[in-house]
Amino acid sequence: MTVNIERELAELKAKVESAPGAENKLTMVVFSGDLDRQLAAMIIATGAAAMGMEVVLFFTFWGTAALRDPGKRVNGKNLMSKMFGFMLPKGTNALKLSQMNMAGMGTAIMKGLMKKKNVASLEQLFAVAGELAVKIYICEMSMDLMGFEKEEMIEYPNLEVCGVATMLAHAKESSLQFFI
Amino acid sequence: MTVNIERELAELKAKVESAPGAENKLTMVVFSGDLDRQLAAMIIATGAAAMGMEVVLFFTFWGTAALRDPGKRVNGKNLMSKMFGFMLPKGTNALKLSQMNMAGMGTAIMKGLMKKKNVASLEQLFAVAGELAVKIYICEMSMDLMGFEKEEMIEYPNLEVCGVATMLAHAKESSLQFFI
Amino acid sequence: MTVNIERELAELKAKVESAPGAENKLTMVVFSGDLDRQLAAMIIATGAAAMGMEVVLFFTFWGTAALRDPGKRVNGKNLMSKMFGFMLPKGTNALKLSQMNMAGMGTAIMKGLMKKKNVASLEQLFAVAGELAVKIYICEMSMDLMGFEKEEMIEYPNLEVCGVATMLAHAKESSLQFFI
Numbered sequence: 195m196t197v198n199i200e201r202e203l204a205e206l207k208a209k210v211e212s213a214p215g216a217e218n219k220l221t222m223v224v225f226s227g228d229l230d231r232q233l234a235a236m237i238i239a240t241g242a243a244a245m246g247m248e249v250v251l252f253f254t255f256w257g258t259a260a261l262r263d264p265g266k267r268v269n270g271k272n273l274m275s276k277m278f279g280f281m282l283p284k285g286t287n288a289l290k291l292s293q294m295n296m297a298g299m300g301t302a303i304m305k306g307l308m309k310k311k312n313v314a315s316l317e318q319l320f321a322v323a324g325e326l327a328v329k330i331y332i333c334e335m336s337m338d339l340m341g342f343e344k345e346e347m348i349e350y351p352n353l354e355v356c357g358v359a360t361m362l363a364h365a366k367e368s369s370l371q372f373f374i
Numbered sequence: 375m376t377v378n379i380e381r382e383l384a385e386l387k388a389k390v391e392s393a394p395g396a397e398n399k400l401t402m403v404v405f406s407g408d409l410d411r412q413l414a415a416m417i418i419a420t421g422a423a424a425m426g427m428e429v430v431l432f433f434t435f436w437g438t439a440a441l442r443d444p445g446k447r448v449n450g451k452n453l454m455s456k457m458f459g460f461m462l463p464k465g466t467n468a469l470k471l472s473q474m475n476m477a478g479m480g481t482a483i484m485k486g487l488m489k490k491k492n493v494a495s496l497e498q499l500f501a502v503a504g505e506l507a508v509k510i511y512i513c514e515m516s517m518d519l520m521g522f523e524k525e526e527m528i529e530y531p532n533l534e535v536c537g538v539a540t541m542l543a544h545a546k547e548s549s550l551q552f553f554i
Numbered sequence: 555m556t557v558n559i560e561r562e563l564a565e566l567k568a569k570v571e572s573a574p575g576a577e578n579k580l581t582m583v584v585f586s587g588d589l590d591r592q593l594a595a596m597i598i599a600t601g602a603a604a605m606g607m608e609v610v611l612f613f614t615f616w617g618t619a620a621l622r623d624p625g626k627r628v629n630g631k632n633l634m635s636k637m638f639g640f641m642l643p644k645g646t647n648a649l650k651l652s653q654m655n656m657a658g659m660g661t662a663i664m665k666g667l668m669k670k671k672n673v674a675s676l677e678q679l680f681a682v683a684g685e686l687a688v689k690i691y692i693c694e695m696s697m698d699l700m701g702f703e704k705e706e707m708i709e710y711p712n713l714e715v716c717g718v719a720t721m722l723a724h725a726k727e728s729s730l731q732f733f734i
Binding site: 199200203206207210213215216217218220231237238241242244245247294300304306307308310311313369370371372374 | 569616698717732
């Protein structure tokens with residue numbers, strides 16, 4: 195009898211430990227390339243990491259463009275890729291607000307306010323995230339579609355390119371997930 | 375004593391099994407009717423289903439318009455419903471990008487790139503989702519508000535209309551949830 | 555041996571009860587200030603509360619502007635804050651659709667349809683939420699950035715201002731989370 199109970203207890207323990215969503219972990223899909231939404235994502239990410247959560251970000255679609263380093267250049271792109279690369283905002287500093295951009299004035303005002311109020315800029319938030327070991331993945335399919343290369347991307351510790359399956363594997367075991 | 379332990383173990387087992395978020399399941403609210411966000415939703419949905427997760431989608435608001443079949447027509451609508459029906463994009467093929475649509479050029483370029491890179495189109499993703507038994511619900515209130523009828527909707531296995539309570543019941547037991 | 559089992563059982567029970575995501579609770583980040591997205595948030599919130607879930611909302615960025623009471627006024631603001639206060643929609647009744655606003659016509663049509671179909675207005679949904687004890691927090695940083703004061707906000711039971719850490723603490727223990 196006791197043996198049975200021990201076995202059942204061990205089985206239950208294993209189940210609890212491997213349960214979906216059991217890990218103190220946050221997975222976010224950063225789809226948006228808008229300044230305001232990326233700020234929200236990075237404030238949540240760094241906040242969670244500071245609280246001791248494991249944090250995984252998956253940049254996809256418009257979100258990927260923001261991860262490009264404006265100082266890096268890749269040659270030999272085809273016309274389509276060149277066009278996309280040219281038209282999309284390049285780097286965190288070029289992002290615009292999703293609303294009230296007003297030809298750049300709203301975005302400039304918001305950045306001015308952030309500076310005045312000592313709110314970290316998006317660049318600073320990425321730096322903090324790197325220090326707090328926030329993991330950043332870039333969506334392979336988005337890179338491929340828009341013709342981006344890994345060499346164009348910002349310097350970030352252990353930046354990796356992956357597919358949707360990797361994101362889902364992380365999200366499944368996370369206690370917290372957002373699509374931004 | 376042993377009896378007590380057995381009872382407690384059974385109770386705990388029941389608790390673990392019925393815990394919120396305990397199922398290997400993804401519930402997504404597809405609010406957006408933008409091509410890019412619907413693509414993201416369907417790529418995540420089919421990816422999760424391919425990984426063996428149960429997947430439930432709840433199309434609401436602008437998302438519902440995309441589920442209309444452009445080949446189907448419903449008569450006897452009132453003026454408001456006709457207006458909404460006329461102004462909203464009808465069917466997956468008519469959706470536009472949320473950004474860089476540029477009077478349709480950006481959307482056309484993106485579709486061209488997807489074809490070239492062998493990325494499945496939104497139509498194909500819906501077909502795959504159907505084969506992988508991804509469950510699709512349409513929000514009753516949105517249908518009612520915009521004057522859509524179930525007869526106008528695309529052919530999809532077991533397409534059902536439901537309210538927010540059904541979505542929440544699914545979401546609660548899911549280990550993974552997104553609002554897109 | 556039995557003592558061991560009892561201890562292990564107690565430990566496992568404690569673990570299950572304090573597991574992340576174990577509470578029958580919904581936490582939503584309401585980032586958007588669009589009428590359609592705020593409606594979706596409040597319909598989900600009141601629906602979940604009616605089903606017996608604990609519900610916590612965290613209004614941030616554009617979402618905060620909607621919580622201002624158009625009848626309240628705060629003096630002594632600086633120029634930037636005045637500008638932001640002036641340009642952002644003030645109060646639930648001033649919000650616009652994210653799409654098809656068409657200089658206000660689309661929003662007016664939608665509101666007319668909602669009235670005709672007996673769908674609760676955003677104002678009514680906030681009242682219902684208050685009665686169902688839905689907890690509303692406003693993001694401190696957003697208030698500070700946009701120069702809003704707590705005195706300008708709508709009358710709502712136990713309305714509180716807090717930081718991202720409070721939101722994350724709620725979200726972590728919630729079985730259900732959305733970013734809207």
